[in-house]
Amino acid sequence: MSIESNALAQALGTFMEEATEFLGQMEEILLRAEDEACSEDDLNALFRCAHTIKGSGGLFGLDEVVRFTHVVENVLDQLRKGHLSFDSELISLLLECQDHISGLISVFANGGEPETTRSDELIVRLQVWLGGEAVPAASASASAAAGKSEPGAAEHWHLSLRFDRKILQDGMDPLAFINYLSQYGELAHVETIVDALPEFDDADPELCYLGFEVALRSSASKEEIEGVFDFIEEGSNIVILPPQSKIAEFVTLIESQQAEVARIGEILVACGSITAKELEHALEQQKRQAEPERIGDILIEQGAVLPPVVAAAAEKQKRVEDKRGAESKMVKVPAERLDAMIDRVGELVIASVGTHSRISGLQRPDILESADVLISLVEDIRDMALRLRMVAIGEVFSRFPRVVRDVSKELGKDIELRIHGADAELDKSMVEKIADPLMHLVRNSMDHGIEPAEVRRARGKPARGTLELNAYHESGAISIEVKDDGGGLNRERILKKAIESGLASADDNLSDEDVYRLILAPGFSTAEKVTNLSGRGVGMDVVRANIEALRGTLDIESVPLQGTTMRLCLPLTLAIIDGFHVGVGDSHFVIPLDMVVECIELPADVGDRDYFDQRNEALPFIRLREIFGERGNGHPRPRVVVVRFGARRAGLVVDRIYGKCQTVIKPLGPLFSEVPAVSGSTIIGSGEVGMILDVPSLVRHCAAAAGKRPARKAALSASEAVESIAS
Amino acid sequence: MGNETLTVPGDVAKAADPDNAGQVVTATPVVEQPYLAFRLAGEVYAVGILRVREIIAYTPLTSVPMMPASVRGVINLRGSVVPVIDLAVRFGRQSVAVGQRTCFVIVEVEHEGATHILGLMVDGVNAVMEIAASDIEPAPAFGTRVQTDFIAGMARVDGNFVIILDIGRVLSIEEMAVIKSGDLLE
Known part of the structure; x- marks a missing residue:
């Protein structure tokens, strides 16, 4: 890949990232607008999002994005100006548009050409809101033809553009603006002014020395054309001369651009903005009337050059400082660099523990003391390094307002989402992996949990259902709850279904909790009808598998008629765990500490049984x-580490316990x-x-093996016991 | 580090140099590839040196429970946990006792697009030798004590046969990861 296409791909990546951010922001504002009146800031922000997406989309030649977003932007502009106001229908439409833009962008990202039918359909619906507002024709060919309406209405505008020299440093491309102008009409002529270009050695490649004289045939209003330059007014010299401007205005223009008068004149003629005769006339007029003053003016102007330059320099300096301030708040770091560092910190921890244990044997209190200091510093660094990967769970939660809104509309239920603890942090890799299971739980709660409004009313509950997402830290782990105030799980129905599908038998005496856990079994579904969202019976078992793969647990609490709480409990990180170090023979094993309940000596009378009586329970x-x-x-008196996972307990017989x-x-x-x-x-x-022992799978494995080994009579009862904990 | 053993001797580079090709008596230029030769249960084997990352001295291994015997265990290689394969067992023979010159040859293998590091436990390394492609013969259909598809070829060096291993086949992760039910629980 050449450097250029590389750079382009990189720029495109940045654009995608930015667009996603802007679209997310739009969604957030729109959803907020649904509940409360939209503030002026929000409206402006909305408009800016659409405008920026359109602008940068144009840069990459994403015509379809530009064409579509342009119409959206018009609607947002009307909202911003107060000509329109939000209602739920418009918000829904705009949310659809937001989805569509995001879809268009991802189609482009994958190198495809998007279909225009969906855009056209949305544009038609948007136009209803715009009423008489001029919008581009909703046809596929109209991509760049906005405002290129009947030739009769198009008039000759003259634009004189001198961009701020720092425009490139601000991340804007003058060419993009000129391209964008073609949205409003036809570029009849563009002349590039290179007069300001210094000698090659003095030229700063990051500055924009170019000016442009543009002749535009357009029927757009002056405001619309001015709107193109909304973002760059500061520091740039943009003169827009409407059609049929007086010669005097051209003269002022010529003067104001401080270029060689004759040259500007020529350009104006070339642009067709004035005729040669008009130019001659104007120059003569200028010579005759203004010459004495002009020299003085120029002198004064030259004298006055200094203060603005100083001011500009000061301004620039301030801007740099502001930028630096913002940068210090956030640093974007590639994830792999962070991972590499955490890896190394892991090494450091291992090495320092090793060093410490060796020093402990030296009987040198002075060295030991400094080793203690070192080890506590290393532990601090480890904690900090791990925290670098921590992100707020809000990153996942933020997608749910939209989901809840859409799904509740689809289901015809009125559901309110409450989010608590969005600032609780957990490892970035975990955040990515819990999004899908959470989504499933939320959809399930809305579909199966929360009852339709009539049922709720009959049960004396508010018609509006509530779904809560709670996150909180609890002893080195994070708990995430999906809680609804629906009808709760129906024990009888679950049991009936489970017996039907062979997951349980009628004479099993199952506790409520065991019954609820049945819904996590593969192929289980109680939904009477299969809806779009859930009820196919794939899902809850996948959710459970996903969560277990993250070394997490899923608990279900349910109170009939009052609601259900699904509680995920996950470790904060996947990189470092608290372990319990044991020895078997010459080998070392680590049991995740959160599974260890207690350590006891193996009772001497256990013989070759594989269970013993612990507090009247067979372990x-x-x-x-x-x-x-x-x-x-070996060890003459082996120890038993009692472990617990889920609701089950088992003992692991080891030779040594290191702690x-x-x-x-x-x-x-x-x-x-x-x-x-x-x-x-x-x-x-x-x-x-x-x-590191995988206790659940070890126990499952032993139970399965014990089942195949009926020969050992003494072990028979034990295998049953093991099986009961493993199933 | 054992990296020094990997340096390609100057004459190999010369042989590959087209300017020196004229001095070679044979009409076709001799293409020689460096191989690392090692001993295992009385035979000499060789692997292409590009696969070899380093050679380290024997250190006690940590066995991984419930793995087939061909996976001897894991070692701590400067902070990474590297599995070590007992080649003798992989070839279907008795595991060899650890001797004075037993060492681990650390090699790279590709698996599903990623490079993995594995150690080979061998009785000792002999040398880096250059073997010309023309000196390599296809493996005989039978007669070797190693299954034929593990062998990339047989080379005659100083009158003795050296078995050149197809390391990708020998260390097939798919194959070695499979745990036969008989391996479990003894």
Whole structure:
């Protein structure tokens, strides 16, 4: 790929990113407008979003985006000027338009040519709001023809453009404005003025030295044409001469642009803005009347050059400072650079723990003290490094107002969304991965949870349903709740369905919680009719699998007639966990600390049974030594680490217990993808590799294996017990 | 680091240099490729050196539970966890005892578009040798103690046969990751 196309691709990427941001902003404002009156700032911001998308879209030649957004922009302009006001229908329409623009942009991003039918349909609907307002014809060919109406109405405008020299540094392209002018009419003639161009050595490539004289045949109003230059008025010299301007105005123009008079004159003639005769006349007139004063003027002007230059310099300096201030608040860093750093910090933690443990053996309090300081600093750095990846959960939540709005319209239900704790933070990679499961839960709650208004009224509840999204931190994890005030889960119906589909049997004595968990089983659906949104029975099991893949849990609480709460509990990060370090034979293993309940000695009378009685409950256990085929140093009195996951408990028999440790997770790669008991590895303080146990899958595996091994009579009851915890 | 062993001897570079090609007696220019030769259970094998990242001394391994025996375990290679393959077991033979010259050859393999690092446990490395493509013969249909599709070719070096391994096949992650139910729970 050449450098140029590379740069273009990069610029296009930036445009996409920006457009997405602007579209998001539009959506946010529109949704807000639905509930409360829109402030003037919001209206202006809306207009600006559309305008910028159109402008930069034009830069990349996205004609369809420009054509469509132009109409949207007109409507927004009317809103901004108070000629129109928001109602729910218009907001819906604008939201559709916003979706459409985003669709158009992504079509372009993928290198396709979008269809125009949908644009045309929306444009027709937008035009209803615009009434008599002149808008481009809604035909595919009209892309660049806005305002290029009947030739009779088009008149000759003359535009003299001297852009602010810093325009390029401000990220704007003069050419884009000229291209954009063609929206309003035909560019009859464009002359480039290079007089201001300095010697090559003195020229600053970041400055714009060019000026343009443009002859435009257009029927647009002066305001519309002026509107093109809305964003660049400051510092630029834009003169717009309406059709049939007086010669005197051209003369003023010639003077004001401080270029060589004759040359400007020639250009005007070339543009067809004045005739040669008119020019001659004008120059003569100027010579005759103004010459004495002109010299004085020029002198004064030369004298006066200084203050504005100083002011401009000061202004520029201030702008640079402002920009710097804004930059210091936010730094965009490529994710992989951040990941590389966190990786290294992980190494640092491992190395420092190793060093510390060696120093501890030295009996040198002075060195030990400094090692202590070092280790606490390293831990600080680790926490900070991990926090760099933290983003507010609001990033995910922000898409839900729109979803709730659209889905509730679709379902014909009135549902209010309340969001709490949008500032709770979690790892960026987690944020990306929980979006889909959350979306599913929200849709489910709206479809199945919240009852139709009549039912709600009959039940004495407000007709408007409430859906809450709550996020909060709880002991090193984040909990996210999707809570509705609907009818709650129907125990009988779930059970009936589960028995029908063979997920449960009628004589199982299941607790409420167990029954609710049935909805997470694959292929389960109680919805009587399959709707667009849910009811196909794929989903909840996928949601559960997704959440478990993130080492999270999903709990369901439900009160009949009062509502359901789905609670996701997720670790804050996937990179480092708190682990519990144990030894089996010569190997080291790490059990996620949040699963560890307690540690006890293996009762001596256990024999070769695989369960023992703990506080009147049969606790099945797994002898890791046997299962892993470890032959290394054993321990005469093995320990049992009691683990809990979900609602189940099991014991893991180990030889040694080393205690709690910070565990930097090292993924094991595809070679180990099928190992059932290990979810990753880590490097422990001594530099050896330890395996991180995947407790749920280990237990499941042992239960399955025990089921196939009926020979060992003594183990039979244990395998049943294990099976019961694993199922 | 073992990186030094990877430097290509000057005469290899010369052989590849077209200016020196005229000095070669044979009519066709000899294309020699460097290979790393190592010993394993009494035989000499070779792998293309471009696949080899480094050679490190034997360190105790951490075994990964429930993996087939061909995956000997993992080592900590400067902070990365690298699996080590017991080639003898992979070839269907008895695992070899760790000797004084046992070492790990760290190689790169491609899997689903990503490069993965694996270690090979060998009895010892011999040398980097240049083998001309013309000296490499196809593997015999039988007679070798290694399954034929693991062999890229047989080369005769100083009167002895060297088995050149098709490392992509030998270290096929798809194949090695498969856990037969018999491997589990002994």
